[in-house]
Amino acid sequence: MATLVRTIICAVVLLAGAASAEEITLPSDHPDGTLKPGPGSEVAQRSCALCHSTDYIVMQPPGDQKQWDGVVTKMIKVFGAPLSDADAKAVAEYLARQYGR
Amino acid sequence: MGFLSRRQALGALGGAAAVVAGRTLTGWAQASDPIVAGRPLVRYPQKTDLILLTSRPPQLETPMKWFDRAITPNEAFFVRYHVFPIPTRVDLTTWRLRVGGHVDRPLELSMDELKAKFAAVSVTAVNQCSGNSRGRFAPRVLGGQWGDGAMGNAEWVGCRLRDLLTAAGVRQGAVEVTFDGLDKPAFGSVPDFVKSLSLGRVLDDGNVIVAYQMNGAPLPMLNGFPARLIVPGWYATYWVKNLSDIIVVDRPFEQFWMKPAYRIPDTPCGCVEPGTAPKATVPINRMTVRSFLTSPEPGTRLAGGRQAMLKGIAFDGGYGIREVEISDDGGTTWRRAALGRDLGPYSFREWSAAWTPPRSGAAKVMVRAFNRIGESQGTEPLWNPAGYLRNVIESVEYQVS
Numbered sequence: 050m051a052t053l054v055r056t057i058i059c060a061v062v063l064l065a066g067a068a069s070a071e072e073i074t075l076p077s078d079h080p081d082g083t084l085k086p087g088p089g090s091e092v093a094q095r096s097c098a099l100c101h102s103t104d105y106i107v108m109q110p111p112g113d114q115k116q117w118d119g120v121v122t123k124m125i126k127v128f129g130a131p132l133s134d135a136d137a138k139a140v141a142e143y144l145a146r147q148y149g150r
Numbered sequence: 151m152g153f154l155s156r157r158q159a160l161g162a163l164g165g166a167a168a169v170v171a172g173r174t175l176t177g178w179a180q181a182s183d184p185i186v187a188g189r190p191l192v193r194y195p196q197k198t199d200l201i202l203l204t205s206r207p208p209q210l211e212t213p214m215k216w217f218d219r220a221i222t223p224n225e226a227f228f229v230r231y232h233v234f235p236i237p238t239r240v241d242l243t244t245w246r247l248r249v250g251g252h253v254d255r256p257l258e259l260s261m262d263e264l265k266a267k268f269a270a271v272s273v274t275a276v277n278q279c280s281g282n283s284r285g286r287f288a289p290r291v292l293g294g295q296w297g298d299g300a301m302g303n304a305e306w307v308g309c310r311l312r313d314l315l316t317a318a319g320v321r322q323g324a325v326e327v328t329f330d331g332l333d334k335p336a337f338g339s340v341p342d343f344v345k346s347l348s349l350g351r352v353l354d355d356g357n358v359i360v361a362y363q364m365n366g367a368p369l370p371m372l373n374g375f376p377a378r379l380i381v382p383g384w385y386a387t388y389w390v391k392n393l394s395d396i397i398v399v400d401r402p403f404e405q406f407w408m409k410p411a412y413r414i415p416d417t418p419c420g421c422v423e424p425g426t427a428p429k430a431t432v433p434i435n436r437m438t439v440r441s442f443l444t445s446p447e448p449g450t451r452l453a454g455g456r457q458a459m460l461k462g463i464a465f466d467g468g469y470g471i472r473e474v475e476i477s478d479d480g481g482t483t484w485r486r487a488a489l490g491r492d493l494g495p496y497s498f499r500e501w502s503a504a505w506t507p508p509r510s511g512a513a514k515v516m517v518r519a520f521n522r523i524g525e526s527q528g529t530e531p532l533w534n535p536a537g538y539l540r541n542v543i544e545s546v547e548y549q550v551s
Binding site for chain 2: 073120
C-alpha cells in the first residue's frame with residue numbers, strides 16, 4: 050500500500066514537472082550550408098564552424114579578396130576565432146576563390 | 151561560461167535529431183525571388199515549414215504567404231538568434247526573472263509570481279528584425295541575407311516593465327536598463343547577447359512589457375519561452391528572448407551588440423550615399439513604414455478585365471497606419487485601399503483594394519503606406535552599410551490573360 054501511494058505521488062510530481070518544463074531538440078547543421086570543396090576548404094571547415102554553421106558563410110554575397118579578408122579579420126579580432134596567421138590567410142584565399150565575384 | 155557550456159553545445163549538436171524537411175520553396179512565387187529561391191524549407195520544433203537562413207544558431211524566415219492576415223501564427227513566426235548554444239530546455243520550477251543592478255530591492259521572480267504580483271496587459275505588436283530584407287540591398291552588404299519574412303505580428307500578454315522596475319525601486323543616477331537571456335555563447339570571446347534601453351524609453355511607455363503569452367499560448371521556445379521583452383514600434387533586436395536578467399545600470403551600456411553592432415547612420419534618413427561609411431552612428435530604434443501586397447501571390451495568372459481583390463498588410467514604428475495606396479501605372483497615380491480592423495498602432499494593419507487588371511500582358515502593382523505623422527515610403531531604396539531600415543515601395547507582378 051505504502052508503495053502504491055508513493056508511486057502515485059511520483060506520477061503526480063512527474064506530471065506537474067512535465068507541464069512546467071519545456072524542451073526541444075535542435076536539428077543538426079543543414080547540408081545546404083556545407084562549404085564548397087577546394088584547396089583550403091578543410092582548414093575553413095575546421096576553423097569556421099566552431100561558433101556557427103557554415104551557412105553563415107555560404108549565404109553571403111559573393112565578394113573579392115578584400116571582403117573575405119575583412120570577414121576573417123572580424124572573426125578573429127571581434128569574436129576571438131582561434132586561427133593562426135597562416136590559417137587565416139589560407140581561409141581568406143579559399144573564400145575569395147570559391148565565393149568570389 | 152567556458153568549458154561546460156561548450157561541451158553542452160557540442161552535445162546538443164551530436165545528439166540532434168534530423169527534422170530537416172529537405173524541400174525547397176514551392177507554391178509561393180518566392181521560388182522566383184532571387185534572395186530566397188533555392189533555400190530549404192525546414193521544420194523546427196514547435197514550428198511549421200520555414201525558410202532556412204542558418205542552422206546554428208537557428209535563423210528561420212517566414213514565407214510571405216503567412217502575411218495574408220494580421221496575426222502571424224506562433225508556428226510560422228520567424229526565428230533569429232545570435233549566439234550558440236541557445237536554450238533548449240527551460241524548467242519553470244527553477245527559472246527566475248531577476249531584476250537587479252542599480253535598484254533598492256533586487257527581485258527574483260518565478261513565473262507564478264510574475265503573473266500573480268503584476269497586472270497583465272496586452273499589446274498587439276509587430277516584431278521585425280533590423281535586417282529584414284537585407285538581401286535586397288544594392289550594393290549588397292554582409293550579414294543575414296533575409297528576404298522580407300523576418301517579421302511577424304502577435305498579441306503579446308505580460309507585465310509592464312515599469313511595474314517591475316517600480317517594485318525593485320530604481321535608484322538615483324540610473325540611466326539605462328540591460329536585458330539578457332538564456333542564450334550564452336560557448337566561446338568566452340564571443341560577446342553575450344545583451345541589449346539596453348534608456349530608462350526614459352522604458353518608464354515613459356507602458357506598452358513595453360515582459361511577455362509570457364503570445365497569441366493566447368506560451369511562447370514557442372525559439373521565440374523566447376518562457377518570457378521575452380516586447381518593445382512595440384522598435385526593431386526586434388531589443389525584444390530579448392528567453393529573458394532571465396534585467397539590470398539597471400548607472401552608465402551607458404556599450405557592449406558589442408549595442409556598439410558597434412545594431413547602429414544606423416546618425417542622419418535624418420538613417421542612410422548614407424550607397425557604398426559609403428557614416429561619420430557617426432546611433433543605436434537602431436523605431437521602425438520605418440512598410441507595406442506589402444501578399445494576395446494574390448506574385449506571378450498569379452489573373453483574368454484581364456475581371457476585378458480582383460488585392461490584399462496585404464502595412465505597419466510602422468508605432469504611430470499607426472493612416473492610409474494605404476496602390477498604383478498600377480508605375481507610381482503616376484495612386485488609389486486608396488480600404489483598411490481592415492484596427493488592432494492598435496503597433497500592429498499589422500490589413501488592407502484591401504478591388505483592382506481590375508488591364509486586358510493583357512504583365513501588370514505591376516505598387517503599394518505604399520502613410521502613418522499618422524505623415525511618414526511614408528520612397529521610390530528609391532535608402533542605403534546603409536549594415537542593411538537596416540529597408541522600406542522602399544514594394545511591387546508585385548501578375549500575369550494577365
